[in-house]
Amino acid sequence: MIDLRSDTVTRPSEGMKAAMMRAEVGDDVWGDDPTVQRLQDTMAERAGKEAGLFFPSGTQSNLAALMAHCARGDEYIVGQAAHTYKYEGGGAAVLGSIQPQPLENAADGSLPLEKIAAAIKPIDDHFARTRLLALENTIGGKVLPPAYVTEAVQLARQYGLATHLDGARVYNAAVASGQPVGTLTAPFDTVSICFSKGLGAPVGSVLVGSRELIERAHRWRKVLGGGMRQAGVLAAACLYALEHNVERLAEDHANAEHLAAGLASIDPVTVQSQATNMVFAQFPKEHCAPLEAWLKERGILTQMLYASRFVTHLDVSRADIETFVAAVKGYFAR
Numbered sequence: 595m596i597d598l599r600s601d602t603v604t605r606p607s608e609g610m611k612a613a614m615m616r617a618e619v620g621d622d623v624w625g626d627d628p629t630v631q632r633l634q635d636t637m638a639e640r641a642g643k644e645a646g647l648f649f650p651s652g653t654q655s656n657l658a659a660l661m662a663h664c665a666r667g668d669e670y671i672v673g674q675a676a677h678t679y680k681y682e683g684g685g686a687a688v689l690g691s692i693q694p695q696p697l698e699n700a701a702d703g704s705l706p707l708e709k710i711a712a713a714i715k716p717i718d719d720h721f722a723r724t725r726l727l728a729l730e731n732t733i734g735g736k737v738l739p740p741a742y743v744t745e746a747v748q749l750a751r752q753y754g755l756a757t758h759l760d761g762a763r764v765y766n767a768a769v770a771s772g773q774p775v776g777t778l779t780a781p782f783d784t785v786s787i788c789f790s791k792g793l794g795a796p797v798g799s800v801l802v803g804s805r806e807l808i809e810r811a812h813r814w815r816k817v818l819g820g821g822m823r824q825a826g827v828l829a830a831a832c833l834y835a836l837e838h839n840v841e842r843l844a845e846d847h848a849n850a851e852h853l854a855a856g857l858a859s860i861d862p863v864t865v866q867s868q869a870t871n872m873v874f875a876q877f878p879k880e881h882c883a884p885l886e887a888w889l890k891e892r893g894i895l896t897q898m899l900y901a902s903r904f905v906t907h908l909d910v911s912r913a914d915i916e917t918f919v920a921a922v923k924g925y926f927a928r
């Protein structure tokens with residue numbers, strides 16, 4: 595099957611599985627797993643932070659970070675479209691007693707500085723204590739403008755806020771902008787990075803930050819049920835991904851560009867945006883369900899909504915993109 599629903603659908607390659615088989619392991623709750631340690635140290639170094647912490651998911655990594663930054667009755671400023679607000683089951687509020695202060699994202703994914711400033715609450719018993727600004731890069735596939743990030747973090751600092759980056763796809767941002775990942779992570783106090791997306795590992799995220807913040811997150815990880823034992827088999831997949839699957843993200847970005855150009859050439863389809871490995875396109879509503887079924891019959895998995903997202907990844911080739919575009923053309927040519 596050609597699966598364009600997400601970059602989470604990638605399967606571990608033979609080389610990655612071999613690396614997992616060979617992994618040296620220990621009980622990581624006791625701090626004994628050398629492969630987990632190596633991944634945490636490697637990621638901390640690449641991101642320019644003191645320490646790293648391995649998590650089973652990006653959702654848990656983000657939540658532990660929010661809980662490390664914010665106490666009960668604190669709040670974080672976040673985008674309406676952000677994963678840490680919209681797609682994590684309200685975890686910060688449910689499990690952390692942390693109030694989100696969502697703001698409308700601008701078209702480029704940023705949170706306008708004047709809106710951030712206006713949302714920061716004065717010290718007053720009526721208000722939650724504003725503690726943290728949380729951004730996301732990439733967001734909807736888009737790379738946050740670097741100058742914006744600098745200004746937003748400066749603004750946060752000026753008001754005494756900490757900063758967190760949901761960098762689930764920060765490697766896509768790094769490759770697309772030709773910057774070392776450490777340049778993109780530098781402004782933030784903590785950054786969460788996913789290995790189970792375009793990097794192609796089956797499981798895993800790493801949170802990086804200061805030793806003090808990572809120690810706090812370590813406690814919350816245990817509380818949240820994220821303490822894993824011989825997790826080196828998973829960390830080995832992530833280390834393999836760092837070595838083999840970073841530069842090749844450029845192929846995914848080129849494939850997404852090709853996919854967008856193909857869809858744009860089909861009459862009733864409107865391409866809304868393409869950035870890094872994501873394409874967003876609109877299809878006439880009445881065609882969504884039949885087109886999705888038509889594609890599935892031809893071995894192509896999509897999630898066809900009025901505004902549909904197509905994601906390229908290491909299990910989608912240039913030929914697969916051509917097959918997909920031809921199938922959509924075929925559908926509308928009937």
Ligand SMILES: *Cc1c(COP(=O)(O)O)cnc(C)c1O
Nearest residue numbers: 651652653654677730760762788
């Ligand atoms: C996938 C993703 C996460 C984490 O998701 P998990 O499925 O829990 O690993 C966090 N943020 C963004 C932007 C994501 O795309």
